[in-house]
Amino acid sequence: MTIAANPTPLLRVEHLTMRFGGLFAINDLSFAAKQQEITAIIGPNGAGKTTVFNCLTGFYKPSSGRLTLTAPDSDTPHLLERMDGFCITKDAKVARTFQNIRLFSGMSVLENLLVAQHNALMRASVYSLAGLLNLKSYRVKERQSIEKAKYWLEKIGLTAQADWSAGNLPYGSQRRLEIARAMCTDPVLLCLDEPAAGLNPKESLELNDLLLDIRREQRIGILLIEHDMSVVMNISDHIVVLDHGARIADGSPIEIRNDPAVIRAYLGADEDEDLPQEIATDIRHAAQREAR
Numbered sequence: 001m002t003i004a005a006n007p008t009p010l011l012r013v014e015h016l017t018m019r020f021g022g023l024f025a026i027n028d029l030s031f032a033a034k035q036q037e038i039t040a041i042i043g044p045n046g047a048g049k050t051t052v053f054n055c056l057t058g059f060y061k062p063s064s065g066r067l068t069l070t071a072p073d074s075d076t077p078h079l080l081e082r083m084d085g086f087c088i089t090k091d092a093k094v095a096r097t098f099q100n101i102r103l104f105s106g107m108s109v110l111e112n113l114l115v116a117q118h119n120a121l122m123r124a125s126v127y128s129l130a131g132l133l134n135l136k137s138y139r140v141k142e143r144q145s146i147e148k149a150k151y152w153l154e155k156i157g158l159t160a161q162a163d164w165s166a167g168n169l170p171y172g173s174q175r176r177l178e179i180a181r182a183m184c185t186d187p188v189l190l191c192l193d194e195p196a197a198g199l200n201p202k203e204s205l206e207l208n209d210l211l212l213d214i215r216r217e218q219r220i221g222i223l224l225i226e227h228d229m230s231v232v233m234n235i236s237d238h239i240v241v242l243d244h245g246a247r248i249a250d251g252s253p254i255e256i257r258n259d260p261a262v263i264r265a266y267l268g269a270d271e272d273e274d275l276p277q278e279i280a281t282d283i284r285h286a287a288q289r290e291a292r
């Protein structure tokens with residue numbers, strides 16, 4: 001997909017550069033992501049994937065470039081590079097998860113989903129007055145928050161564990177809870193940083209189903225950083241490949257599988273075993289096809 005193909009994508013990244021001293025973690029990167037699509041960002045270790053997320057979510061101020069988010073029901077684009085992280089979540093409605101799970105492990109599963117709705121509840125409480133007086137408007141919002149939490153508990157199959165401490169959940173369930181918690185903020189763009197890391201094959205399949213379900217039902221855009229190619233190739237609509245901070249390919253899963261620049265970037269790894277297994281298999285198949 002080219003950027004020109006859709007004049008108003010959900011997210012437009014233009015000429016993004018992020019420098020750390022002399023190191024260009026991201027170097028003049030441009031791509032676009034659409035609503036109701038899963039856009040994967042892949043690339044070898046250190047390619048700059050997480051730095052892209054950190055720029056999008058306000059953890060880093062980009063050295064240069066423009067990050068424009070245009071929500072489907074809004075005429076006013078948000079220029080993310082000019083916003084603070086807190087406002088990026090609250091106003092631009094960008095949510096993210098992290099490579100290392102960051103749940104409130106001492107809180108219950110349900111509480112994790114309610115805390116995520118803190119902003120909406122604070123607004124409904126008129127910053128405490130309506131809450132203190134227990135006014136109807138506040139109680140309605142509170143009930144809605146609980147309903148939303150229950151909806152997501154059911155979606156991720158954790159209704160029976162609602163009262164468990166989040167830290168006591170099995171690893172795969174914690175990963176799903178993180179996604180549900182992000183969804184409780186009503187994002188228009190959900191950024192997932194290696195959600196399949198540490199999952200077994202069955203859990204990876206469940207993750208695929210959950211993400212496809214979110215795309216279909218919530219109609220939001222998903223940005224996905226992932227090394228697990230069984231996830232990337234099966235559920236992505238569009239893949240952007242980075243190497244050394246620059247975009248080396250951009251296209252559909254089939255285009256990316258057969259792109260020589262992608263194959264070269266991954267073959268740059270020291271040993272064949274360093275490659276994600278599916279990429280290594282893809283590369284072997286591509287080489288066999290070429291030899292025929």
Ligand SMILES: Nc1ncnc2c1ncn2[C@@H]1O[C@H](COP(=O)(O)OP(=O)(O)OP(=O)(O)O)[C@@H](O)[C@H]1O
Nearest residue numbers: 020023024025043044045046047048049050051052
């Ligand atoms: N805060 C920072 N200070 C200095 N260098 C940084 C910082 N953050 C990232 N980098 C560097 O930027 C480059 C890109 O890092 P990044 O974490 O974005 O890569 P990645 O593609 O997400 O890697 P991985 O797949 O291993 O998670 C790396 O060389 C990294 O060391």
